[in-house]
Amino acid sequence: MITINNGGSAYNAIVSDASGLATFKNLDPGTTYTLVAVTISGNESSDYIYRSVNTKPHPPTHLRVLSDSGQTVMHAAWDGPAFGSYDNFTVLIADLSGVSPAQVFIKMDITGLQPGSTYNISVTCQKGDQNSAAVWGLSTTTPLPVTHVRLSHRGMDTATVSWDAPTGSSLSGYALSFDFLNMTLVAVPANTTQYKLMGLKPDSNYTLKVFVYSQQFDGTPRYSRETNHSFYTYPESVAGLQKVMATSDMMVVNWTVPVSVRADFFHIGIRSSDAASPPLELALTVPGSKTNATFNGLRPGHKYTIAIRTVKTGSTRQAPQYGISVKLAVVTKPLAVENLNLTSSSTNSLTATWGINSTSLQTQFRVTYVSENVSRSLSVQSSNMSSYQVNMTELLAGSQYAVTVVAVQATEADTEFSLPVTGSGYTDPLPVGHMNGTMDSSEVRVTWTPPVAGKWDGYQIKYRPMLRVNNSQVLIRTLPPTSTSLNITELFPGERYHLILTVLSNNLESRKEEAFVTTKPLAPKDLQIVKNKTTSTTATISWAYDKSATLTSKWRVHVQGGANDIEVPATEQTGYSLILDNLVSGQTYAVGVTSVVDSSTSQQLTLHVTTKPVINSRMEPVSSTNTSFTISFSNTASSIYDYLSFTLMGGAGRLPENRTNSEQSHTVTFSQLEAGTKYTIQAVAVSNGEVSDPVFLEMITDPNPVTVKLTSSDTSVTLDLTPQQGTAAQYTVTCISADNKTTSCGEQTVTAGQQQLVFSDLTPFQDNKLECVCFPAPGAVMSLSATDEDLHTVMLSWQPPELTNGILRSYSVSYHGHEPSDVQNEESKVINDISAANTSLKVDNLRAGFEYTFQVAASTVSPGQITEVKLTMKTTAPAFKPGLTSATSKPTIAAPSVRVVTDSQISFVFIDPFSDDNGLVRYHTVIVSRNLTADDKSPALPSWTEANKNRDAQVYQAVGQCPDFFLANSLCGGSGSQRKYTSAPPQSRVFVLGAQTASECQKLQYCNGPLLANTEYYVKLRGYTASGQYQETEYSEKIKTAETTLASNAVVVGGIAGAAAAVVIIVIIIIVFVIRHRRQPKKALRHVDSGRKSEHSHINRSSRPVKVANFSIHVLQMSADSDFKYAEEYEDLKEVGRGQPCRAAELPFNQPKNRFTNILPYDHSRVLLMPDVNQEGSDYINASYMSGYSGPREYVATQGPLAATRDDFWRMVWEQNSRNIVMLTRCQEKGK
CATH class of the missing domain: 2.60.40.10 (Immunoglobulins)
Incomplete structure (x- = not known):
């Protein structure tokens, strides 16, 4: 049970459930009550529990808040509650802005507030621990005024006033009052601390009032104290x-x-x-x-x-x-650009480059390019560079463009342009399309199609011969833009011409199109058959080659019915022959010979060549009398001939008997012959005038009976023979018993012409029969053949003769041979008494390469007809002489008594190492190498001229096919290459390598040209036999040529004298040649090896005057073939003085001072600068003194100075006291 009372009234409440909750209502506000709680169970109760509690008092009434003009103080007033009691009051003030925390006051004056802030004030009554409900009130404090009012901008009709916000004050904004503009408390946002006044009068005074305000809870502003600021406007500006x-x-x-x-x-x-x-x-x-x-x-x-x-x-x-x-x-205006340069970078673009003056600034460059009233421009931004470049693309090929470059300096408000700098640029023309060079009759026809786009002024065709003259002059033809073809006439037959066709536009040339055309060579001259060399299977033709009339690289020989044509390469020979083999005997062939250079061929010349027919007919005796005999012959269907001709040898005045192939009769009868005489019938086959090798048949007419006169005694008989009517080779007399015909009383053989013979020791008074028989000689052996088994052995074989005319007793063999290239070099031998049972013989110890004739004859009582066969022995590579090898026979350096090594020559001793055992050594060559690892195994190596052109060629052949290399008067390698020295061993020669001059080499296929200075060389000797196989020595030891030395004064004087003597010739050449080719680009002369003396004996030719009557013809001859003869004479003049040394120019520290590596000053005539002892080569400049009318040093010729030699150039001008400088160049080159 719970009881509540306040000392007067009491209230009870019983709680019977477990909630522990009791409610008391209608109590007095603001009153203190005592609670008593006791627990009752039945009749029992617990102890009492006491607690005091207060009810909430009523809130105050009539709350009033006053701030007046206070900025930090506020007054609050209120009335007590309408009923109930209370102990005291509580005042709570809260800044609505949330800037200050809430504060509790229990007094009426509230201080320390924020100016310009709005506060919420609440008041409550408090009773013990209980508070009443709050009573609320709102109020705003006055804000602080602005500070530091100032004029931030002054104008003629404007002014901008600025201020600072008050410190420690809240505000909602600002308010301005300005009487001139009728402004009264014009609000300005709190975040704005300036205000621009416009519409003012210049040079006037004004006052501006500035307020701060805070917005109150009811929406009205609460203003601070005003702040005044006075100012004036500027006078009026320009x-x-x-x-x-x-x-x-x-x-x-x-x-x-x-x-x-x-x-x-x-x-x-x-x-x-x-x-x-x-x-x-x-x-x-x-x-x-x-x-x-x-x-x-x-x-x-x-x-x-x-x-x-x-x-x-x-x-x-x-x-x-x-x-x-x-x-x-x-x-300001920027300076104009400097050094504007325009170059053609392609057919549709130009590149412009320029520089700037370092004192001038610009933001960009404007490049304008105009062609045919079509203008385009582009801009190039300026950067921190001293030079600029821009490419103009998509241009018209072959066109002229006026390019203007202007420097631009620009800002947002102003732009200035420099003076324009204009230049002319030219794009390259496009090349022609489909250039083609062909031979049309005797002239070269060049055709092309015009460029596909762009402009062009014309075409230029350059052409020069490539085979006859090294570095020959380039001939130029210029054609109008409408041309699409050109016929080039008066060209040299068989010459290969290099054609270069370019399109011209504004003195620029397009990319060149090239073609190589070879003119038709002339047909071979004096083509004929070498009659005495025609065989049954071969025929030899010959022709002449005149190199001054035509060039030919080879001849192509076509034989009718031949599977492949035969090619004969052209050399320095003037006469050529070719053996046509594997022909059919008796056949007539049409042989066509064509001169060939590259793919160009001459008119074909045709010869009808008939091989010797082969007579395969076999002649056999048919019958004979003492005055006639008849023979038969066979006819082979495969044999080709017109007729067979049978001739009785020795039958003076007797016509041959001819039998055609179609005749039925195959017999021939010869009558009115002498009895007992041996006759030789020669049979030949004839085909188109060619006669076969003959075959022979010997026939003997029956001898006439011999008249015998007998003289007998009791035991002997003597026969006296009368002279023979006719001929007989031998008589055989046989004695036979008359009673017994089988009993012989003797037989004797006597030769023809013996007058008497005697049979003795006969039986007295017995009858004997004497019989005398005449015998002829045997016929020729058959099927004689010769087969070479090796280089020195031949096997002969034959068959016995058909007509032995008795018993064969033996054979005899003889042979004779000679070297084909030297008929005086021969040998012969006879071998007799070869058994009749043998029909072959091995002949040895013959000489390789010899041409042998072998003869075989059978013998009975006398030798028969001779049969012969020919054979040329084979050859192989030469063998070394006994005791020599490739190592022991290699060339050696000459003895010290000889001037062995110079800067262009080396003297070697060559011994003759090769024997003729494997065939005569037909010729020798000298092989020169600069690298032992280079390939040198080819039978034909490059010449000196070819190796000189291609410096990658490390091996060349200094001597051609030299047949007399070791003879005393040999000219192989040049007239100065062989010298007689006592130091040379027997069968040897001293060979001067490098003895011939470069000009001599221009006219020779192989030559012993000058060597390079300070270069290592190796040489070896190579020998060839007729087979073309060769043997060679090892290379010599490495020999190095000397370094270049200064030429003697005699050479210098000789060169100057030669040059002076050539002036007259130069004048003539200039009139006819130079002027004609004045536009022809000049090539820089290649510098000859420095240090070699000039060899110009070929220049100092004897005078060749031309008669006035012949002068016009002479000029025509000299100007033929595009002035070729003039070019030759001019080439001779270039050699004058060219061998003089340029030693200073070739020093390593002077080489960068030369613009070209092949245009260098001679040491004897170069200009010497004053030397600087601290700098190597300081005395060198690429300049030479030139002689003139007044003296040998009247002029100085020098190259255009390089960037590195500019100072040297002006130093030379100063030191030489030069008054005039002439630059020899075109007015415009490469568009500049």
């Missing part, structure tokens, strides 16, 4: 400040004077506004009556700021009044 004119270092400006005020004078100044430039300031004071000013001494292309203000001096003012500065951003 109007229309503008730049009138500007140059690179000067500027003129003008302006309009004020209207409303009369200025006493003007202050005007200029200041550089380029941060990267040195500062520049200029100030001027200008009277009020003047309206312009000029600034000098400015920098080109620089940015400047010009400011001007009015100045007014009044009596009422102690200090002058200045108007507002009027500013103008300006730039």
Whole structure:
């Protein structure tokens, strides 16, 4: 049970459940009550528990808050509760802005508040620990005024006033009052601390009031105390400040004077506004009556700021009044670009480059290019560079463009342009399309199609011969733009011409199109058959080659029915022959010979060549009498001939018997012959005038009976033979018993012409029969053949003769042979008494390469007819002589008594190492190498001329096919290459390597040309036999040529004298040749090996006067083939003095001072600068003294100075006291 009372009234409440909650209502507010709680169970109760509690008092009434004008103090007032009691009051104030925390006051005056802030004030009654409900009230404190009011901008009709916000005060904004503009408490946002006043009058005084306000809870503003600020406007400024004119270092400006005020004078100044430039300031004071000013001494292309203000001096003012500065951003004119250069970078683009003056500034460059009234431009931004480049693309090929470059300096307010610099540029023309060079009859026809686009002025064709003259002159033909073909006439037959076709436009050439055309060579001259060399399977043709009339690289020989043509290479020979083999005997062939150079061929010349027919007919005896005999012959269908001709040898006045192939009769009868005589019938086959090798048949007519006179005794018989009527080779007399025919009483053989013979020791008174028989000689052996088994052995074989005319007793063999190239070199031998049972014989110890004739005859009682066969022995590579090898026979350096080594020659000793065992050594060659690893195994190596052109060629052949290399009068290698010295061993020679001059080498296929100075060389000897196989020695030891030495005075004088003597010839050449080719590009002469003496014996030719009557013909001959003869004579003149040394120019530290490596000053005539002892080569410049009318040093010729030699050039001008400088060049080259 719970009881509550306040000392008067008491209330009870019984709680019977477990909630422990009791509620008492209708109690008095603000009253203290005592709670008593006891627990009752049945009749029992617990102890009492006491606690005091207060009810909430009623809130105060009539709350009033007053702030008046206080900025940090606020007054609050209220009434007590309507009923109930209370102990005290609690006041809570809260800043609505949330700036200050809530504060509790128990007093009525509230201090320390924030100015300009709105506060919420609540008041509650408190009774013990109980508070009543709060009573609320709102109020705003007065804000603080602004501070530091100032004029941030002053103008003639404007002014901008700024202020600072009050410190420690809240505010909602600002309010302005300005009477002149009828402004009253014009609100300004709190975040704005300045205000611009416009529409003011110049040179006037004004006052501005500034308030701070805070917004109160009811929406009305609460203003601070006002702040006043007084100010005045400037006098009126100038109007229309503008730049009138500007140059690179000067500027003129003008302006309009004020209207409303009369200025006493003007202050005007200029200041550089380029941060990267040195500062520049200029100030001027200008009277009020003047309206312009000029600034000098400015920098080109620089940015400047010009400011001007009015100045007014009044009596009422102690200090002058200045108007507002009027500013103008300006730039000066930049300097023009320098060194404008235009080059063609392709057919549709130009490259422009230029430089700038370092004192001038610009922001960009404007490049304008115009062609045919079509203009385009582009801009190039300026950067921190001294030179610029731009490519102009998509241009028209072959066109001229006027290119203008202007430097531009620009700002947002001002732009200036430099003076324009204009140049002409030319794009390269497009090349022609489909260039083709063909031979049309005797002239070269060049055709092409025009360029596909662009412009062009014409075409230029350059052509030069390539085979006859090294570095030959280039001939030029210029054609109009409408041309699409050109016929080039008067060309040398068989010459290969290099054609270069370019398109011309504005003196520029397009990319060149090239073609190589070879003119038709002339047909071979004097083509004929070598009659005495025609065989049954071969025929030899020959022809002549005149190199002065035509060039030929080879001849192509076509044989009718032949599978492949035969090619014969052209050499330095003037006569050629060719053996046509594998032909059919008796056949007539059409042989065509064509001269060939590259793919160009001459007219074909045709010969009809008939081989010797082969007679395969076999002659056999048919019958004979003492005055006639008949033979038969076979006819082979495969044999080709017109007829067979049978001739009785020795039958003077007797016509041959001819039998055609179609005749039925195959017999021939010879009558009216002498009895007992041996006759030889020669049979030949004839085909188109060619006669086969003959075959023979020996026939003997029956002998006439011999008249015998017998004289007998008792035991002997003597036979006296009368002279034979006819001929017989031998008689055989046989004695036979008359009674017994089988019993012989003897037989005797006597030779023809013996007059008597005797049979003795006969039986007396017995009859005997004596029989005398005449015998002829045997016929020729058959099927004789010769086969070579090796280089020195031949196997002969044959068959016995058909007509033995008795018993064969033996054979005899004989042979004779000779070297084909030397008929005096021969040998012979006879071998008799070869058994009749043998039909072959091995013949040895023959000589390789010899041509042998072998003869075989059978013998009975006398030798028969001779049969012969020919055979040429084979050859192989030469063998070394006994005791020599390739190592022991290699060339060696000559003895010290000889001038062995110079800068262009080396003297070697060559011994003759090769024997003729494997065939006669037909010729020798000398092989020269600069590198032992280079390939040198080819039978034909490059010549000196070819190796000199191609410096990659390390091996060359200094001597051609020399047949007399080791003979005393040999000219192989040049007239000066062989010298007689006592130091040379037997069968050897001293060979001077490098003995021939470069000019001599131009006319030779192989030559012993001059060596390079300070270069290592190896040489070896090579020998050839007829087979073309060769043997060679090892290379010599390495020998190095000497370094270049100064030429003797005699050479210098000789060169000058030669040059002076050549002046007359040069004048003639200039008239006919140089002027004609004045536009022809000149090639720089290649420098001859320095240090070699000039060899110009070929120049000092005897005078060749031309008769006046023949002069016109002479000129035609000299000018034929595009002045070829003049070019030859001019080439001779170039050698004068060219061998003189240029030692100083070739020193390593002087080489960079030479513009070209092949145009160097001679040591004896070069200009010497004053030397600097601290610098190597300081005395060198590429310049030479030139002789003139007044003396040998009248002029100085020098190259155009390089960047590195410019100072040397002017030093030379100063030291030589040169008064005139002439530059030899075209007025315009490469578009510049």
